[in-house]
Amino acid sequence: MSKQNLAELLVDVLVRAGVERMYGVSGDSLNGVTDAIRVRQDFNWIHMRHEEAAAFAAGAEAHLTGQLAVCAGSCGPGNLHLINGLYDCHRSRVPVLAIAAQIPSSEIGSNYFQETNPMHLFAQCSHYCELVSQPDQMPRILEIAMQTAISKRGVSVIAMPGDVALREAIQASRVHFSDSASAVCPSRGELETVAGILNRTRKVTILGGAGCAGAHAELMQLAGRLNAPIVHAMRGKEIIEHDNPFDVGMTGLLGFSSGYHAMMNCDALLMIGTDFPYQQFFPKDATIIQIDLRGEQLGRRTRLDHGLVGDTGTILRALIPLLDQNQDDEHLTSSLEHYRNARKDLDDLAVNSRQTPIHPQYVTRVLDQLAASDAIFTCDVGTPTIWAARYLTMNGKRRILGSFNHGSMANALPQAIGAQVTHPGRQVVCMSGDGGFSMLMGDLLTLRQHQLPVKVIVFKNDSLAFVELEMKAAGIVDYGTDLRNPNFARIAEGAGLLGLSAKTSDDVAPMLEQALNFDGPALVEIPVPRQELSMPPTITYEQAKGFGLFMLRAVLSGRADEIVDLATVNVFR
Numbered sequence: 337m338s339k340q341n342l343a344e345l346l347v348d349v350l351v352r353a354g355v356e357r358m359y360g361v362s363g364d365s366l367n368g369v370t371d372a373i374r375v376r377q378d379f380n381w382i383h384m385r386h387e388e389a390a391a392f393a394a395g396a397e398a399h400l401t402g403q404l405a406v407c408a409g410s411c412g413p414g415n416l417h418l419i420n421g422l423y424d425c426h427r428s429r430v431p432v433l434a435i436a437a438q439i440p441s442s443e444i445g446s447n448y449f450q451e452t453n454p455m456h457l458f459a460q461c462s463h464y465c466e467l468v469s470q471p472d473q474m475p476r477i478l479e480i481a482m483q484t485a486i487s488k489r490g491v492s493v494i495a496m497p498g499d500v501a502l503r504e505a506i507q508a509s510r511v512h513f514s515d516s517a518s519a520v521c522p523s524r525g526e527l528e529t530v531a532g533i534l535n536r537t538r539k540v541t542i543l544g545g546a547g548c549a550g551a552h553a554e555l556m557q558l559a560g561r562l563n564a565p566i567v568h569a570m571r572g573k574e575i576i577e578h579d580n581p582f583d584v585g586m587t588g589l590l591g592f593s594s595g596y597h598a599m600m601n602c603d604a605l606l607m608i609g610t611d612f613p614y615q616q617f618f619p620k621d622a623t624i625i626q627i628d629l630r631g632e633q634l635g636r637r638t639r640l641d642h643g644l645v646g647d648t649g650t651i652l653r654a655l656i657p658l659l660d661q662n663q664d665d666e667h668l669t670s671s672l673e674h675y676r677n678a679r680k681d682l683d684d685l686a687v688n689s690r691q692t693p694i695h696p697q698y699v700t701r702v703l704d705q706l707a708a709s710d711a712i713f714t715c716d717v718g719t720p721t722i723w724a725a726r727y728l729t730m731n732g733k734r735r736i737l738g739s740f741n742h743g744s745m746a747n748a749l750p751q752a753i754g755a756q757v758t759h760p761g762r763q764v765v766c767m768s769g770d771g772g773f774s775m776l777m778g779d780l781l782t783l784r785q786h787q788l789p790v791k792v793i794v795f796k797n798d799s800l801a802f803v804e805l806e807m808k809a810a811g812i813v814d815y816g817t818d819l820r821n822p823n824f825a826r827i828a829e830g831a832g833l834l835g836l837s838a839k840t841s842d843d844v845a846p847m848l849e850q851a852l853n854f855d856g857p858a859l860v861e862i863p864v865p866r867q868e869l870s871m872p873p874t875i876t877y878e879q880a881k882g883f884g885l886f887m888l889r890a891v892l893s894g895r896a897d898e899i900v901d902l903a904t905v906n907v908f909r
């Protein structure tokens with residue numbers, strides 16, 4: 337074996353495991369690693385402008401490919417910048433390895449320049465985090481980290497001092513990485529108990545999430561047997577919504593009334609592969625059955641009558657033959673009818689009203705119509721997630737990514753970078769809020785640097801609108817939510833992108849089309865109203881009261897114009 341240092345060995349192990357790249361920002365303590373990458377033809381360094389963006393990009397790669405993705409940050413501040421993105425990866429349960437470079441090994445514990453403690457920093461956002469302090473730990477410690485990220489689906493971190501990375505390796509790569517998924521199924525008795533309940537119940541509703549991946553056909557068969565409407569959580573959208581005659585949309589804060597009522601009006605709720613978090617949107621009296629591969633998820637969000645541990649496909653294939661055909665389709669029919677009405681109400685808001693600012697529902701509808709049939713969408717936390725949830729149509733080929741578990745702003749642009757890097761031939765569309773976009777705006781430059789033809793749509797409402805909405809709902813006068821924005825299209829032009837700025841709603845379709853067809857990165861900024869209401873499907877008394885209070889307080893504070901605004905935008909439209 338030719339002499340390798342630990343950094344070279346690290347890259348070698350990654351390449352052998354099929355990893356093709358590392359996202360990061362270089363630094364002294366990472367020099368060994370970047371130098372090892374420099375000389376390789378089969379491995380790329382994706383030079384980002386912020387380590388948080390690097391972690392988000394790696395998470396997007398892992399989400400889209402299902403394979404391990406890797407990011408890196410230099411010691412101290414570089415490590416710290418990774419953290420929020422890694423939290424997102426970890427909570428979305430995607431396999432990501434972070435290389436957290438560390439200060440010189442002889443200085444650890446001396447409060448040295450840039451010193452932090454990676455083991456403490458990453459403890460909560462990883463399954464595994466270990467320091468490499470001497471050559472004979474490698475590659476075993478790296479391989480354990482990788483296997484842990486792959487099999488537990490989440491983040492692993494390797495902390496490695498710069499000097500250790502340059503030490504001579506003793507061993508070569510040893511492991512073949514396995515992500516083989518076993519079929520996990522409950523006992524026959526458990527399945528029969530659940531089948532018995534379902535066979536006795538006329539009104540069953542299914543709530544599905546990301547854990548339904550790979551089981552679309554079984555899910556449809558199940559819903560057909562039970563005559564059950566299917567509600568999906570946000571992470572289930574790309575998996576469940578398409579080719580689904582039982583679809584009644586979403587519930588929750590992003591959802592709308594039909595999903596809400598289908599859940600509230602059932603006699604049995606069957607939760608499948610979902611961690612939908614909002615307790616107040618679960619039915620109170622229905623029998624609740626939950627299927628999840630991870631036993632620790634059972635009963636986490638709502639009271640439970642029966643829990644089945646296993647993977648969705650295996651369980652459904654075993655369960656369906658035990659189910660009788662439900663002869664009563666009243667619940668399904670009325671839920672679908674409700675969905676048609678709710679959908680129509682939403683669609684009515686998505687027309688070209690020729691008003692300025694431009695309705696974001698219309699923008700998203702046009703985007704949905706113009707985007708490629710296999711487009712990859714990313715959407716920022718804030719109102720862009722609401723518009724994506726309600727107006728983007730999934731078809732089994734399109735993908736949608738967001739920060740749906742961690743709920744971090746600024747996710748969309750870096751996720752779009754990871755998506756485009758891994759899928760150079762596909763259209764990648766980033767739906768950004770003006771707040772979210774400006775938070776990690778530096779990585780707009782990455783689009784030019786790596787020639788990534790991402791299309792960025794900025795929903796420019798000059799505010800942190802989602803928070804403003806929450807403040808109103810809670811009866812608080814909104815404060816600290818104003819954004820004095822620049823012209824983002826001009827910034828984009830300065831960064832070497834095509835930059836377009838819509839003025840009227842008639843600009844939307846031609847500008848989106850121009851951007852989507854442009855051979856390179858493009859940004860379209862679109863002025864949208866600040867108070868385009870997107871209230872939860874039913875407003876609780878407390879929230880309604882809060883909302884009224886906002887009006888009252890707003891008048892008292894001399895902001896009556898805001899109320900007029902609210903009324904014209906949302907009520908009389």
Ligand SMILES: Cc1ncc(C[n+]2csc(CCOP(=O)(O)OP(=O)(O)O)c2C)c(N)n1
Binds near residue numbers: 717800801
């Ligand atoms: C990092 C981070 N900071 C703050 C928040 C709280 N927060 C949630 S949505 C939101 C507003 C997002 O604003 P913008 O991106 O402009 O989207 P909008 O809702 O205005 O469409 C904020 C501040 C958060 N989720 N993440």
Ligand SMILES: [Mg+2]
Binds near residue numbers: 771798
């Ligand atoms: Mg905004």
